[in-house]
Amino acid sequence: xxxxxxxxxLDDYRxxxxxxxxxxxxxxxxxxxxxRLVHVSASRYGRVMVELVNRLVPILNDLGIDTTxxxxxxxxxxxxxxxxxxxxxxxxxxxxxDAMLERLRAVSAENAARLRLDGDLVMVHDTxxxxxxxxxxxxARWVWRYHDDxxxxxxQLWNALRPFAQRYDAVVFSLPRFxxxxxxxxxxxxxxxxxxxERNREMPRAEQAAHLDRLRVPRDKPFLLxxxxxxxxxxxxxxxxxxxxxxxxxxxxxxxxxxxxxxxGDVLAEVQEAASHDPxxxxxxxxxxxxxxxxxLERAAVIVIHKPLVTxxxxxxxxxxxxxxxxxxSVAGGIPVQxxxxxxxxxxxxxxxxxxxxxxxxGNPELIGRMGAAGRxxxxxxxxxxxxxxxxxxxxxxxxx
Amino acid sequence: xxxxxxxxxxxxxxxxxxxxxxxxxRELLDQLGRVPAESLFCHTAAALLHRPVLPAAxxxxxxxxxxxxxxDQRLAERLAAIDPFASDSMEHVREELVxxxxxxxxxxxxxxxxxPAEPFRFFQAHLIPVPxxxxxxxxxxxxxxxxxxxxxxxxxxxxxxxxxxxRRRGDFAEWVASALGRPDVTERLARIxxxxxxxxxMRDRHLTVLTAALDEQTP
Numbered sequence: 158x159x160x161x162x163x164x165x166x167l168d169d170y171r172x173x174x175x176x177x178x179x180x181x182x183x184x185x186x187x188x189x190x191x192x193r194l195v196h197v198s199a200s201r202y203g204r205v206m207v208e209l210v211n212r213l214v215p216i217l218n219d220l221g222i223d224t225t226x227x228x229x230x231x232x233x234x235x236x237x238x239x240x241x242x243x244x245x246x247x248x249x250x251x252x253x254x255d256a257m258l259e260r261l262r263a264v265s266a267e268n269a270a271r272l273r274l275d276g277d278l279v280m281v282h283d284t285x286x287x288x289x290x291x292x293x294x295x296x297a298r299w300v301w302r303y304h305d306d307x308x309x310x311x312x313q314l315w316n317a318l319r320p321f322a323q324r325y326d327a328v329v330f331s332l333p334r335f336x337x338x339x340x341x342x343x344x345x346x347x348x349x350x351x352x353x354x355e356r357n358r359e360m361p362r363a364e365q366a367a368h369l370d371r372l373r374v375p376r377d378k379p380f381l382l383x384x385x386x387x388x389x390x391x392x393x394x395x396x397x398x399x400x401x402x403x404x405x406x407x408x409x410x411x412x413x414x415x416x417x418x419x420x421x422g423d424v425l426a427e428v429q430e431a432a433s434h435d436p437x438x439x440x441x442x443x444x445x446x447x448x449x450x451x452x453x454l455e456r457a458a459v460i461v462i463h464k465p466l467v468t469x470x471x472x473x474x475x476x477x478x479x480x481x482x483x484x485x486x487s488v489a490g491g492i493p494v495q496x497x498x499x500x501x502x503x504x505x506x507x508x509x510x511x512x513x514x515x516x517x518x519x520g521n522p523e524l525i526g527r528m529g530a531a532g533r534x535x536x537x538x539x540x541x542x543x544x545x546x547x548x549x550x551x552x553x554x555x556x557x558x
Numbered sequence: 559x560x561x562x563x564x565x566x567x568x569x570x571x572x573x574x575x576x577x578x579x580x581x582x583x584r585e586l587l588d589q590l591g592r593v594p595a596e597s598l599f600c601h602t603a604a605a606l607l608h609r610p611v612l613p614a615a616x617x618x619x620x621x622x623x624x625x626x627x628x629x630d631q632r633l634a635e636r637l638a639a640i641d642p643f644a645s646d647s648m649e650h651v652r653e654e655l656v657x658x659x660x661x662x663x664x665x666x667x668x669x670x671x672x673x674p675a676e677p678f679r680f681f682q683a684h685l686i687p688v689p690x691x692x693x694x695x696x697x698x699x700x701x702x703x704x705x706x707x708x709x710x711x712x713x714x715x716x717x718x719x720x721x722x723x724x725r726r727r728g729d730f731a732e733w734v735a736s737a738l739g740r741p742d743v744t745e746r747l748a749r750i751x752x753x754x755x756x757x758x759x760m761r762d763r764h765l766t767v768l769t770a771a772l773d774e775q776t777p
Binding site for chain 2: 175176177178180181184185188330333334336338342343344345346538539547548550551552554555
């Protein structure tokens with residue numbers, strides 16, 4: 158099954174990409190014209206990775222690179238096993254039996270027989286399609302693109318899956334710290350933001366205001382913002398405590414915005430309880446498909462805080478910086494590679510650090526503007542989809558010479 | 559007017575993680591003796607390729623890591639002073655890095671206390687040159703193209719070329735000298751310090767020199 162993809166052209170990015178970048182990408186495309194690239198993933202919805210592929214496929218085709226996107230399918234039990242395996246690879250202890258692994262293998266064989274995997278380069282995203290490599294042809298080059306943290310997988314599980322990973326020609330991780338030791342080449346390709354997506358497109362002030370009104374976020378004071386799930390890993394209570402330290406000196410609001418609570422482990426009730434004592438703390442439960450609302454919140458905020466204790470790449474940081482906001486972030490996941498401390502924001506390790514840096518910025522408004530502008534340029538150069546496209550073209554050129 | 563046009567090449571790069579890492583300064587010293595020269599290039603001169611718009615505190619990855627993760631400012635400052643652009647060989651850069659760290663460890667054998675630190679992970683950059691579609695036969699065409707090209711072309715011609723061709727100046731100064739016969743402009747271009755902070759700043763400096771040279775030759 159090949160999903161419908163969004164319609165985008167590289168030319169659309171001329172106004173947002175770095176100077177000369179679009180023309181250069183067109184030149185690289187000319188050099189690679191006619192090569193065939195196949196993306197394989199388990200879903201066409203949900204993850205940031207899927208949104209990226211959705212956008213890249215038409216652009217790659219526009220460049221003359223014959224690009225398709227294949228989706229694996231599996232029954233409900235397969236989906237359940239995959240979730241367990243994915244958690245195990247990210248280091249959470251799980252029970253994965255031999256029978257479960259055999260089931261994965263059988264479903265992979267069924268998918269391999271059904272899917273069109275005859276590219277010059279086959280890029281397999283994440284865990285679900287990993288075992289497809291058993292059916293690889295020797296003429297095509299196969300790359301495993303793993304988007305999560307594989308630095309400390311559950312050992313027994315990884316012992317079972319590593320031989321499959323080793324059958325690829327290369328693996329691509331999003332961060333050096335996420336990489337597992339493997340004897341095949343390991344490349345690093347950072348995540349990116351799409352400046353033309355609903356989440357990141359330019360948004361008029363009137364539209365921002367309409368979204369804020371709908372979310373019941375008052376517009377009478379500057380506000381600090383953290384966007385993220387209401388779970389302990391994203392430390393919303395720590396952000397409230399940092400805000401309280403700031404609030405003694407600056408009349409600001411704190412907006413905590415996140416999806417509705419999931420099953421188990423969420424701290425929304427505690428957050429709401431903490432917020433109930435302070436009318437300037439707004440807890441916003443985002444609607445199911447919230448990119449426009451998140452866009453509006455980030456654009457309207459004065460400073461964005463992103464202080465998870467554990468995270469993946471944390472591309473929300475880049476999304477906020479693209480909107481010209483200084484970001485105060487933790488040192489988890491990919492946040493330190495996005496923030497240039499003292500230039501585009503700050504990285505902090507404690508509640509007190511977050512409070513101190515927030516006060517420092519609020520006390521020096523010119524710094525907010527300067528860091529915001531530097532952050533936007535930093536993202537333009539290093540974390541836009543155009544850079545991501547260049548990385549994938551480099552991979553295609555390097556592996557299919 | 560030159561018979562031989564200058565053809566601007568840009569480059570795409572892909573970073574490969576190598577199986578070498580260091581958790582403290584002693585391990586860094588050990589690994590510096592083992593890693594390929596291409597990795598040293600990636601962490602010194604090629605650090606410019608991905609540097610933020612505003613200059614970072616230190617100009618190479620070794621100094622950044624020593625300062626940020628090892629919290630050893632003294633060593634970070636000394637490593638930052640190693641100038642890869644003054645050398646045409648990464649082996650020479652390796653010798654300098656090893657000499658500085660060895661000397662530092664002689665005077666400060668006990669590691670500076672630090673909390674949990676990220677290891678230094680060694681990379682290698684795979685560079686793939688691609689024509690940008692721009693070329694120039696005159697100084698004016700050269701200046702105009704330079705203002706338009708992807709920033710990776712500045713890296714390829716100003717930084718990578720020095721090591722690929724083993725010479726002390728980049729392709730721009732070389733072509734202006736050999737094809738246009740303008741030693742005055744050549745000298746000014748060759749004097750531009752790659753340590754200005756970023757490739758975009760290097761572009762600005764080059765454009766300033768070229769625009770001034772064009773103004774001088776206009777009657």
